[in-house]
Amino acid sequence: MNFIKTSRVALMALARNKMRSFLTALGIIIGVGAVIAMVSIGQGAKADVEKRFDEMGSNLLFVRPGSMSFRGRHGGGGSYQTMKEADAQAILDNCDAVTYVSPNVNTRSQVIYQNKNWNSSIYGVGHSYPIIRNWDIQDGQFFSEQQVKAGQKVCILGSEVYENLFEGAPAIGQVVRIKRIPFRVLGVMEAKGETGFMSRDDVIFIPFKTAMMRLLGVDSIQSIDVSAASLDSTAEAQAQIEEVLRIRHKIAPGAEDDFNVRNMSDIAESASESTRILTILLGGIASIYLLVGGIGIMNIMLVSVTERIREIGIRMSVGAKERDILLQFLTEAIVLSLLGGILGIFLGIGSAQLISRLSPMQTVVLPSSIALAFLFSGSVGVFFGFYPARKASKLDPIDALRYE
């Protein structure tokens, strides 16, 4: 019996029992749908991370205290108090591959405007921060170098903070209180939008000096954002920064650095690595559904073989060979799981769209994950269809014909 005939026989047999066929395929439909939806969440997170890094500009470098290779033992990067404002200035003055620097200190605090109250991240930064981060101001203007040096009590609001405290009313010139200290609002940042798992607009920028003196009472900074002259000069900038800091921190040749410099592509890589792991994890969980769906197919195919023993006997009595019966039942299983796969793909795409519409999570369905799901569901059919098909083909024609 050739392939076309086998497929026709299998399709006819499936059509004779539409409800059973649908129920058999249901496991695969849900399985494939779940895989596609879950993987789309992981892919969405990945796309989100990549977009954010793109926006930040890839000539960005971060300098943090603490050594890279001893991070674990030293209780995490950033726990040192060795980074000073003067380090940032030295980098700007001595490294010709560096165009901008911004010393940073962060904290969280309650912010009060009139009778409204909001808990937000407070970023103490330098005046070059908007240029380094490629982040425009929407209203008003960022604080100047003089205002930073003077430690003025001025602030720029992230759009979310602005919405929550001012609800659309003019903010420039108004006074908000951070830890009871009054800050004059200079402007509002452009909205970066809600992306992924946290908002980037729930933030208030103040001069880093003000933050150090008034809010934190420290004389060290937490990190330095650096902008290299161009994308090609990031490696050069990194080397220059390391040289300057080793001299300033009096680190002997061969000794461990008490700081580390990371460039954007390193960070982007490790971030997309973690979203990759997320994708695998989500896909793995969803694959269990697919496995269960496959076992469902096997289960119902086995029942179906028992139910159809007579049919098998009849087919054998008119000349069906073992191979013909095997192929018929195998084809039925494959057709069912492929049809289930196709419906599952639609279900998955639909769910992915629903997820991105109803939740802050972004989803991306890649053609490759559709192809993979299709391929996988076909293999499920072969794998789980084989045992019942073999069982059917091994029946003895007389026993099968006599079966009540």
Next chain:
Amino acid sequence: MQNNVLIELNDIKKIYTVGESEVHALKGVSYSIRKGDMVAIMGPSGSGKSTMMNIIGCLDKPTAGRYILEGTEVSTFDKNQLARIRNKQIGFVFQTFNLLARTSALENTELPLLYSDVNAKTAKEMAMKSLESVGLKGRETHKTNQLSGGERQRVAIARALVNSPAVILADEPTGNLDTKTGDEIMKIFTQLNESEGITIILVTHDPEVAEFARRSIHIRDGLIERIEENGR
């Protein structure tokens, strides 16, 4: 003479083993059936009639003895070879019809052709012709459950005929039918035998049904007891 022999059974024995005990269903049957003959096999229940039919029909293999069908010894054939013989040289008609449920008369009739190398179009033509020859023209699209018992048995005969087999084997073909319908079925068999020269072997308990055949073979306890010529 040799050329005229269709079926040659030579000391055929069949032993079924059920657990510890053995059932000797056939104890050495030797008989030859000529081409174009119409034979009724009779005998009490459990005498081995169906066992003999299954061996002749290549659904089963004898425990001992030689079975030669159209000059070829088939008792040594493997499963696939037997399936091929069933497909090309044998047509079955069963007491319980054994049609596929929820399937049209036409598709049921086409079934043997699915397992041969006939293409779909020819298969359909052959099945239509076969249905017509049993008087079911116009019922091609009826599903099994929309047909009466007599009509179902006719579909079964059409299916048995469709591959132009050397022999049609009918195990109690009238067993589930009333006398009148049974007679109609038997008339179809006699007509196929007389005008088309198709060899027919049937099993029956009913002497009146056996009358339709040219001769009756009486079996008792797995052995041929006597042969009766019906003078047709």
